[in-house]
Amino acid sequence: MPIGRHQVKSKSTVAYVLQCHSETNIYLPITEILSKRTFSNMIQKNKKLYIKPDQGRKSRGIIRVERADSNSYLLRTSNEVNQQEFNHLTPLWSEIRRLTSGRRYIVQQEINSMTKDSRYFDLRCHALRVHGEWIVGGICARVGAAGNIVTTSHIGGTPTPLETLFTQLLDYNEEEQTQVIKRLHDCTLQAVKVVSPIYPRNWEFAVDVGLDQDKQVWIYEVNNEPLIRGNFNLLPDKTLYKRIKFLREIAK
Template identity: 25%
Template structure:
């Protein structure tokens, strides 16, 4: 089941507890993109139905110009040309949204975010795995298809919070609670969902954000972990879901 990013964002925005964790997200228009760039130093342009980090454009405000980057390609343009530069990397068949950029925390010099893998083989949602997604060097997306790799989440959070166990546990507990709320919120409108990949971002100051929720999540990142417990649980639940519902 594929549901557009904007629809999921709007559904999550309606929940009072989730709202504060969602970065500003609008449909892409020339005015909307420029207004957001005036408020934030960077924005991400995403295809509404994209996955795996494919098609994501980053625009960064510099001192007197903008850097528009798409994968390894980039252009430096003035504010008058920024929307034209964005359009040059877009697919005409796609509708795009613009999302406030986050100053993601780093692990070993690369940005990272967090994937929470949720499944519903029976009547209740369960967290089958949590993993840190570390971007390839100098990349601005963390996805596996774009060179990202999985690292044990506890290790990465301990590194970020300088071995402060309370901060690590607080982050894990908050993500666990928010993941349950997200799953229940989206499931109310879309009863056929049985798997969710929820992506969280943590900024350098420890601030937590919900980046997005994916209804067709990949689980390759879990193959990178030395402990295969989560991977085996995901695969077992996948088999159950296939057997019971498809």
Template identity: 25%
Template sequence: MRFVLFVMNKVDNKQRTRSESKWAKYQILKSLPDLIPYLPATQRFTRRNLWQFIAKYGTVMLKPTLGHSGYGIIQVSRLEKYRYALQKEDRKIILDGKQAVYEQIDKMILDQSYLVQQRIPLAQIEKRPFDIRVVVSRANKDTARKIKGMFAKVAEEGYVITNVASQVIPVKQAIESSNLKPDSIQKLIRKIELVCLVAARYLCSFYPSQNMIGLDIGLDRDAQVWIIEANFKPSMKPFLLLKRRSEPQK
């Protein structure tokens, strides 16, 4: 796959959006054809959209439109014809019937705006899912955006999302330790970088004052790259942690 890394810095004012919600950023990314293959199917959460996604994907993720750090994310899975599992953090509930499921979700989301998203079966390390945070930044408005760094987050035992991470490790180490068997780890990492550069530069054409973007990247069991979401305030603490680990002990 070839990518066009040049993205116009100026976008028609009618296309601009001030919203920084997950839904707004998803719609922007989806409007670039090159990125569509890397985006999980996503819709606004409604009763109809929930059951359509469950019917198609079996398992979905419900996310607050304005959430961060994994707060409020709910996984909904179809177990049998009329039986479903809901998981929030490390708590799982088994329910029978669509009505019971919807009523439970309604209690959990408390009238917040939510999205429903296709669940990506993330690659695993010792049976724990992991994803990759890639940070794209620029020094100022006159410099080009570049990859500042990346790291892998491994989920804590019992969790289905990586925001509660048991480990933060280098990406190459994560892929080598995982159940993935890519033809070339370097080519896979380069593909991740290219996808993130395209996504970040395109997002920044709508948010020109944004100097730093964190992209959460999932790899499924076939090593397919997925843009799970974009974050405008990515934490830099994991980079400091990795740097300290790599420094020789005195």
């Protein structure tokens, strides 16, 4: 699969690159370009799926689909709390087609990345290249509002210190925290080393990561134009925000 210039902001292209490397494919949920065939196959094998714009930002246009125990299907979008219920795949697919409006989307296996009070969360891992070496500049959690399917601050999510997530929302002990932080660093650095060759002028990336109930790390996507004002700048302690701003000045 040759990669053209127009494809570098594509989630599907980045997923393909991650899948092709043994260092990173272990972190990747099942991810396909959305079509009637891929959706039908995946919803039969996976009870919960996310559908995302291939080049979307700020969690706009995201759809969550769940296959209920009764074999009905529940659909919810990122800007709605209420969900629609469908008894068959045909009307469900018609609604997905209406919502996606012919644009290119991906469909991705949902990761059960939830706090103990059943709120979705993910982790924003910010990496920069400093003096020729990739380093992790900072990691913060993003916790979604109750009942919401996304975590970004633009749609009600709350940037949260890692320690708060681990101790108050997940009840991790010190050993578990240390192990997970190491996995996050390893995953982030492997991801940016694999993805950076298709962005040769980039010296920073953000890797959005999920963490399941077994503490397995999963890469949702890699952002090649990461912002920090909607994440690290909203933390109560501005230390990580200031650190990343400083590292940006010397990154290359």
